[in-house]
Amino acid sequence: MTVRPDKRAITSWALYDFANTIFSMNVISLYFALWVTVDHGGQDILYSLALSGSMFAVAISVPVFGAISDHTGRRRFPLTLLTLIAVVATALIGQTSQLAVGLCLFMTANYCYQSALVFYNGMLPSIARQSNVGMVSGYGVALGYVGSIAGLLLVKPFVADGGRAAAFLPTAILFLVFAIPCFLFVKDPGPKPFQVDVGQAFRTLRATIAGASQYHVLFKFIGIHFLILDVVNTVIAFMAVYANKVIGFNDSQITTFLILSTAFAMLGSVIIGWLVKYKGTVFSYWTVLWIWLAALTIIMVSPGETLFWLVGPLAGIGMGGVWVVSRTIIVELSPPEKVGEFFGLYGLAGKMASIAGPLIWGSVVWILQDTQTLKYRVAVGSLLLIAVITIILFNKLQDQFPKHSATS
Known part of the structure; x- marks a missing residue:
């Protein structure tokens, strides 16, 4: 018997790609680097260390998160938790005038954003079901590109009025708003008890x-x-x-x-x-x-x-x-x-x-x-x-x- 794909789940899943590329474009590619190097006069190496340090932590964590995703089938809760932490940390960047605090908040936000992708990608086979996985993935990629452009345009007026520090709160809000459908409508099929062998990972x-x-x-x-x-x-x-x-x-x-x-x-x-x-x-x-x-x-x-x-x-x-x-x-x-x-x-x-x-x-x-x-x-x-x-x-x-x- 052919299982019909859940169009609401597919749309909700793809919208998360729209949401997280708003963060990626506005924070990683544009405003945070300039917030560090121009607004606070920091050396490029500070942003390099913050970005590379958070990615090093992600690289260490990925095997464990991958094991949790594959062995327990529990993806929605970790995705939601990591995204919420990323959203809060992003919003707080714009509220601090301390460069060191901003760097720590960025590392937290980027770590959670990158780690959440492990669980997000793991959702794809179950939501696509017997439809074309590549096509469903393509929806996400397409919405991701649209999200990048939309995020830039939607946040631009806030930056024009309040400077680069004003970019982070609306970016966080947009990230959260468009991620919510994925939290609500993409369910874990047959989750198993939370038992993961970290060493085995x-x-x-x-x-x-x-x-x-x-x-x-x-x-x-x-x-x-x-x-x-x-x-x-x-x-x-x-x-x-x-x-x-x-x-x-x-x-x-x-x-x-x-x-x-x-x-x-x-x-x-x-x-x-x-x-x-x-x-x-x-x-x-x-x-x-x-x-x-x-x-x-x-x-x-x-x-x-x-x-x-x-x-x-x-x-x-x-x-x-x-x-x-x-x-x-x-x-x-x-x-x-x-x-x-x-x-x-x-x-x-x-x-x-x-x-x-x-x-x-x-x-x-x-x-x-x-x-x-x-x-x-x-x-x-x-x-x-x-x-x-x-x-x-x-x-x-x-x-x-x-x-x-x-x-x-």
């Missing part, structure tokens, strides 16, 4: 890593992908700072720039998805890598606003495309019975990249702190070097891909 992770090393091409690709994610995650975290301090963008221009990038990320997902289907994953991944190389080069050499505006569409397409093609490669290279395990490792690589990339940026800027804008251009240069290394390594690996990966 880490033993499973270690076994997954050891198992992946036997699949040499896959293991090497995850390493290569980690490098390009260093670039992507760092650009997401620090582009607003660079646009403000080097290019001279004001907040309104940065908001427009981020909306432009997000719109092209939506377009990039479609374009790269088409390339994957008709040209294969190798060609598509090359396209993404060269787009990022071009974007970073323009960022580093831009003398002013005119040329820099080209970065928005390029980085957007590269950002949207990198996830589409990399996930497809993981599926192509993984044995069917191990796809779930290797996606877990793929996710871990993304979290580790969120630790390494911002630390590299912050360290370069801190070391060259007396060089005005040069330190930021050198920081971008370090990302450009990582992109070049990624291209060299992928060039060596591509011949080991299955034949059908080269062309579809």
Whole structure:
């Protein structure tokens, strides 16, 4: 008997993606970095340490949260609790004038936001039921992009009236309001007693890593992908700072720039998805890598606003495309019975990249702190070097891909 999907649950689940991308865009990508570095005159390394420290805590917690999600089936309560803590911490950032307190609140909010995603993603198979999981996931991704743009536009008037500190309370409220349907209407099917072996969770992770090393091409690709994610995650975290301090963008221009990038990320997902289907994953991944190389080069050499505006569409397409093609490669290279395990490792690589990339940026800027804008251009240069290394390594690996990966 075919079980009909619960449309209300699917809509509620997808709305959570709308909700959490409002937090991601407004807090991580835009206002908090500028609140630290401009409003409070803090060094970039402070934001780097706060972001990387919270992501390190997430990386340690993910195996445990994954075990709770998989073994107990209880996802709604942890998702709700973590989201509520993130909402409260976000709202409080705007109420403090102390930089140290703000950094601690950000670390708490980001840790809870990132950790909640483990339970959110775990809900997908049960709400999709026998419908297309990829299609339901696509609804979430699409609403996520819309949420990014909506969050920027809805919070912009508050910032215009009250400065960047005024961004955090409305962001928190929007995050909460659009997350509530998921709390109410996405239920846990057959939850089990809360019994989790924490040690076993880490033993499973270690076994997954050891198992992946036997699949040499896959293991090497995850390493290569980690490098390009260093670039992507760092650009997401620090582009607003660079646009403000080097290019001279004001907040309104940065908001427009981020909306432009997000719109092209939506377009990039479609374009790269088409390339994957008709040209294969190798060609598509090359396209993404060269787009990022071009974007970073323009960022580093831009003398002013005119040329820099080209970065928005390029980085957007590269950002949207990198996830589409990399996930497809993981599926192509993984044995069917191990796809779930290797996606877990793929996710871990993304979290580790969120630790390494911002630390590299912050360290370069801190070391060259007396060089005005040069330190930021050198920081971008370090990302450009990582992109070049990624291209060299992928060039060596591509011949080991299955034949059908080269062309579809």
